Amino acid sequence: MRNYELEVPISKENEALEKKDEKCITCGYCKEVCKNDVTVARMFEVSPDREPICINCGQCAMVCPTEAIHERWDYLRVKEILENKNEKKIIFSIAPAVRVALGEEFGEKGSNVEGKIATAFKKMGADYAFDITFGADLTIMEEAQELVSRIEKNGVLPQFTSCCPAWVKYCEIFYPELLPNLSTAKSPISMQSTLIKTFFAKKIGVEPENIVNIVVAPCTAKKSEIKRKELSKTKQDTDFLLTTRELAKLLKEKEIDLSKLEETSFDSPLGTGSGAGVIFGSTGGVCEAALRTAYYMITGKNLEKEALNFHVVRGMDAIKEAEVEIAGKKIRVAVCNGMKNAKELIDHLKKKEVEYDFIEVMNCIGGCIAGGGQPKMTLLETEDTKKIRMKQIYKEDERMTLRLCHENKEIISIYEEFLGKPNSEIAEELLHTKYFDKSDMLGGMNHDK
Ligand code: SF4
Numbered sequence: 001m002r003n004y005e006l007e008v009p010i011s012k013e014n015e016a017l018e019k020k021d022e023k024c025i026t027c028g029y030c031k032e033v034c035k036n037d038v039t040v041a042r043m044f045e046v047s048p049d050r051e052p053i054c055i056n057c058g059q060c061a062m063v064c065p066t067e068a069i070h071e072r073w074d075y076l077r078v079k080e081i082l083e084n085k086n087e088k089k090i091i092f093s094i095a096p097a098v099r100v101a102l103g104e105e106f107g108e109k110g111s112n113v114e115g116k117i118a119t120a121f122k123k124m125g126a127d128y129a130f131d132i133t134f135g136a137d138l139t140i141m142e143e144a145q146e147l148v149s150r151i152e153k154n155g156v157l158p159q160f161t162s163c164c165p166a167w168v169k170y171c172e173i174f175y176p177e178l179l180p181n182l183s184t185a186k187s188p189i190s191m192q193s194t195l196i197k198t199f200f201a202k203k204i205g206v207e208p209e210n211i212v213n214i215v216v217a218p219c220t221a222k223k224s225e226i227k228r229k230e231l232s233k234t235k236q237d238t239d240f241l242l243t244t245r246e247l248a249k250l251l252k253e254k255e256i257d258l259s260k261l262e263e264t265s266f267d268s269p270l271g272t273g274s275g276a277g278v279i280f281g282s283t284g285g286v287c288e289a290a291l292r293t294a295y296y297m298i299t300g301k302n303l304e305k306e307a308l309n310f311h312v313v314r315g316m317d318a319i320k321e322a323e324v325e326i327a328g329k330k331i332r333v334a335v336c337n338g339m340k341n342a343k344e345l346i347d348h349l350k351k352k353e354v355e356y357d358f359i360e361v362m363n364c365i366g367g368c369i370a371g372g373g374q375p376k377m378t379l380l381e382t383e384d385t386k387k388i389r390m391k392q393i394y395k396e397d398e399r400m401t402l403r404l405c406h407e408n409k410e411i412i413s414i415y416e417e418f419l420g421k422p423n424s425e426i427a428e429e430l431l432h433t434k435y436f437d438k439s440d441m442l443g444g445m446n447h448d449k
């Protein structure tokens with residue numbers, strides 16, 4: 001009999017994680033993080049008659065000292081595909097936060113290694129290497145337009161972000177009454193993968209089933225997200241989702257030393273992102289990126305350079321709030337840094353003690369830079385490592401001349417050539433999704449703890 005007072009159960013059906021009970025030393029770290037930070041183990045008690053509830057966030061894997069819990073190792077399958085390459089086109093892409101963490105596995109802590117990653121993908125046999133910062137820019141175009149429409153047409157507010165799959169699942173299970181508040185915009189990975197299997201496949205004259213689309217992300221919950229049928233326009237738009245840790249394992253097994261590689265650029269047309277797309281990787285980044293573009297959508301003008309940095313939504317505070325005046329209208333925003341803080345804010349919201357127009361929620365404390373699939377940190381290094389990664393993200397945004405999603409030439413051209421305008425009929429069809437009430441998973445249990 002397992003001791004679920006101390007450890008979390010991971011079901012065999014879990015789409016993101018695996019647990020090897022024989023490696024568990026019942027240290028209690030996983031239960032502690034799931035209960036105190038993620039709050040799932042606080043909201044739901046394990047019972048032998050019910051499937052354990054898990055939002056696939058991987059924070060338990062991050063703290064597990066023995067690797068008893070780890071992500072499903074899909075990199076082995078990817079390795080096999082690379083080694084038996086046939087006529088299928090192989091596409092690799094990276095999510096924003098991977099670039100500031102992968103270097104840690106190759107002696108380059110505190111560096112942005114995106115150029116080396118692009119080279120490594122090609123060295124492993126990729127036909128194309130893309131950057132999900134493009135998808136992040138696209139998400140902002142769709143999500144900011146949705147926010148502007150909800151504000152102008154007295155729609156359901158506050159609008160919650162929906163790019164964190166762990167938060168989406170948490171909302172579906174524990175707060176289904178908030179589903180109309182969730183932005184219908186798909187996550188950056190999901191938008192980009194749909195475009196790869198539709199727009200890009202057509203552009204290069206290849207059937208979608210002859211493309212192997214592999215995305216590397218800092219997140220374990222994305223392994224589950226890519227299986228959501230409502231997110232795909234083909235059989236499955238993202239074929240494999242590897243974590244940053246898995247990419248490190250894959251490179252090491254293929255004897256590729258990232259630190260020794262030259263830097264190259266990502267391919268076009270899905271390889272360029274703005275600074276706003278890069279900051280998606282940090283808590284507060286989605287909110288800041290959305291404000292930059294919502295301002296333009298409402299006023300037709302860009303914010304002055306000095307006003308682009310919304311310092312108030314940056315950093316590691318639990319809940320960050322701001323009030324931004326756009327064309328005489330005050331927009332109230334909040335950023336929840338981690339699920340426990342989101343839960344607290346939702347409790348206040350439900351009691352009508354606070355009011356907002358836009359709320360960003362990220363499950364992991366620090367945002368995607370601290371995702372459950374990033375290189376492991378010891379407890380002592382955790383805070384410093386998160387700060388170093390975050391600093392790199394904002395440094396990259398400052399360094400770039402392109403800092404606004406709506407000024408990204410690849411974004412402008414995909415709207416001109418294919419999508420029309422944000423929230424157009426085709427954009428709604430390809431780039432938006434729906435959510436489902438999953439509260440029956442609780443089996444009638446009261447979760448308001
Ligand atoms: S993945 Fe997240 S929700 Fe699932 S058991 Fe681990 S910490 Fe809890």
Ligand code: SF4
Nearest residue numbers: 024025027028030064
């Ligand atoms: S963190 Fe790992 S070793 Fe510790 S109780 Fe959880 S599964 Fe077992």
